[in-house]
Amino acid sequence: MTQSIGFVGLGHMGHGMAKNILANGYGLSVLAHRNRGPVEDLVERGAKEATTARVLAERSDIVFLCLPGSPQVEAMVADLAPGLSPGAVIVDCSTSDPVSTRKLADMLADNGLHLVDAPLGGTPVQAEAGELSAMVGADDAVFARVRPVIETWAATVVHIGKPGDGHKMKLLNNFLSLGYAALYAEALALGEKVGITTETFDSVIRGSRMDCGFYQTFMGYALDGNRQAHKFTLTNALKDLTYLESMADAAGVANPVGNAAKNSFAMACATGGNGPEDYVPHLVDFVARSNGLKAR
Numbered sequence: 012m013t014q015s016i017g018f019v020g021l022g023h024m025g026h027g028m029a030k031n032i033l034a035n036g037y038g039l040s041v042l043a044h045r046n047r048g049p050v051e052d053l054v055e056r057g058a059k060e061a062t063t064a065r066v067l068a069e070r071s072d073i074v075f076l077c078l079p080g081s082p083q084v085e086a087m088v089a090d091l092a093p094g095l096s097p098g099a100v101i102v103d104c105s106t107s108d109p110v111s112t113r114k115l116a117d118m119l120a121d122n123g124l125h126l127v128d129a130p131l132g133g134t135p136v137q138a139e140a141g142e143l144s145a146m147v148g149a150d151d152a153v154f155a156r157v158r159p160v161i162e163t164w165a166a167t168v169v170h171i172g173k174p175g176d177g178h179k180m181k182l183l184n185n186f187l188s189l190g191y192a193a194l195y196a197e198a199l200a201l202g203e204k205v206g207i208t209t210e211t212f213d214s215v216i217r218g219s220r221m222d223c224g225f226y227q228t229f230m231g232y233a234l235d236g237n238r239q240a241h242k243f244t245l246t247n248a249l250k251d252l253t254y255l256e257s258m259a260d261a262a263g264v265a266n267p268v269g270n271a272a273k274n275s276f277a278m279a280c281a282t283g284g285n286g287p288e289d290y291v292p293h294l295v296d297f298v299a300r301s302n303g304l305k306a307r
Contacts, residue, residue, distance in 0.1 A: 024135055042060075106181050129148075132167075148175050
């Protein structure tokens, strides 16, 4: 039986994900939002617009969420749950606090509903192309239900474990990527101070063992000035590293490198990098200015 899908959160990642769900033949309902562009594009492609979360829930067997963080996810789950039929699934693709995820999973289970966490790896370009990765926390039977839908927008799907485990893995993944960003920004500032230009730095790193996909998108701004190279905000980066810190505290693990990376993003956000178009590669500007250098 073909399942009906709902989608909440049509931002940089969500629009491409929803578009690919629709393109693969699933009936799709999307929640109305003040940002009309993505909603209207999907409606033109065949999606139905739901004016409220309750209406969307009543139409859907599986609802995907792609929201800023746990507070928004918790509020949306509370709005959706009363309208969902027994056995329905909510799939949280946000980067959320695993403690919150586990509590929501238990609450929904008490009402005959299921929660899956399937946070994302990749960029908006990959979302549009259906080439993201997904780190999934779900019970085995529920994973089997949602996997075909996730595969419409993810080229790589890894079943990490039970609900909450996907978000744990996502925080570890973002610890690495955002840690790279903090290192790159500081290395470039230090290089400029001692006479090594960004161009020279890149000529050594690019193509070497220290090169990677994240380095290339970061340098898309630092070297080439493309402000859209990696559309993930500084505020979301700080949020994710704060969740990482909380997870480390709960596990009793010292996390000094994570805290150092978090503080780099906290500095950027506190000194003006808290807008909707202040993205992770722009960290290089804030670190430069804090060291008396000119930003790009």
